[in-house]
Amino acid sequence: MVTLTYASITARKSIRYFIYFIIFLIVGRVVLNGTIALYKKIFPPAPEPATVAFGKLPKLPFPEKTKKDLKFTLETANGEIPLFPLKVSVYFMPKKSANLLSLDFTKDMTKKLGFSLEPQQISDSIYKFNHKSSLAILETDIITNAFSISYDLNADPLPISVKSLQPEISASTVKSFLNSGGLLAEDLTGEVKHQFLKTQGGNFIPAVSLSDASITRVDIFRKKYNELPIVTNESGKANVWFMVSGIREKGRDIIAGEYHYFPIDETKLATYPIKTGSEAWQEFINGNYYSASFGTTIDGNNIKIRKVYLAYYDPGVYTEFFQPIYVFEGDNDFVGYVPAVTSEYYGE
Incomplete structure (x- = not known):
């Protein structure tokens, strides 16, 4: 015959084991999530490839401008070029056509x-x-x-x-x-x-x-x-x-x-691989850039580049796609642009 004392002892043991089980589940979940996070950090999944759904892009319509004989030195806040994403979105720009109205x-x-x-x-x-x-x-x-x-x-x-x-x-x-x-x-x-x-x-x-x-x-x-x-x-x-x-x-x-x-059609976009900041910098110092502002620079100046960042280029004339560029800002109000999308995805 089960006594009240025995039943009480059994109930307390059951509650204690239940509490242990709950603690085990909580600790186990924390350990499992931590292990998964650590694994992903050590062995990150491969990034999804760029869609490049528009195929090769037309070259950016930079205006013709005579360049100056300038040299450049990188002097950002930490002396380095920032890290940038591997791919950036490109947007379709619908073209208006003439009609009777x-x-x-x-x-x-x-x-x-x-x-x-x-x-x-x-x-x-x-x-x-x-x-x-x-x-x-x-x-x-x-x-x-x-x-x-x-x-x-x-x-x-x-x-x-x-x-x-x-x-x-x-x-x-x-x-x-x-x-x-x-x-x-x-x-x-x-x-x-x-x-x-x-x-x-x-x-x-x-x-x-x-x-x-x-x-x-x-x-x-x-x-x-x-x-x-x-x-x-x-x-x-x-x-x-x-x-x-x-x-x-x-x-x-x-x-x-x-x-x-x-106008830009935000519903029609594709991702494209972009140059690394270092690749864009090499292209820039080799003279393959468009100058949005020479500022007060003169031939022979050595311009210190203080800031490097990504932006979208809005040319002010119709172009089929809205594309990213690298921007290099320096002393004497100098500003230069380099196309961001990797060269293999540009057509003639």
Whole structure:
């Protein structure tokens, strides 16, 4: 016959063994996970190969520019080139084509921006529109919708006769202007830069402060892609930029600017292997680079390169793919670019 004492002893033993079992499971799981993590660290799995789904890529459309006779020395923070990923995404950029409605679409767009409906045809695809109430002129490509704005300041100098607005107000003016024409694309949400300008001898030159400025230049960049910044063929400048006066009057508020925006299809991408930082550096010092800014360098200078990083190149002209590059920044405001994708994946 089972006594209460025996039953109590048995119950306590069962609970104790159950607790031991739970502790064993917990410790075992920790040890197993640790062992697996250590194994993966010592014997990491092979990375997935790049998809290279677009095949060979067209060469990047860097503008022609005469190079200077420069030498380079690497002087980053730690004296080394950073480590970079083995592959980076490349995005497809759809091409716009002409159709029977291209001119009608452009007229509708320019009307919303405040320009006349009856343009002057300059060429097969280039048309010029006058502003309805000012001396501003908009010249656009009806296929790509890229356009530029100019203003006859000799005939009407008032826009440069008043003090410039606060940078935030100037930026808001530009965004409102673009938005009115349906041109503020979803990825035009990146960095916004401003530069104070004044006139001297018929030219615009940098002003030291807002109080000294009559114009504010506003540059609007694309958002980052894969956490990489966007650069253009001119260092520090965007492909979408406008010069804003201190006048809060439509037609006189924006006196110059350019809109060279080409959409990216974020759903169509492929990964491509890229050069190592060291390989890109060798290509760079061998003179195979595009200079986005020579700054104040002169022939014979030895430029110290302070920063090396990856970015996406936004050329401001149509190209089929949005591609990564290496950026080399140095003293005297020097900036150079080297294509990042390995050479074997570039066509002619």
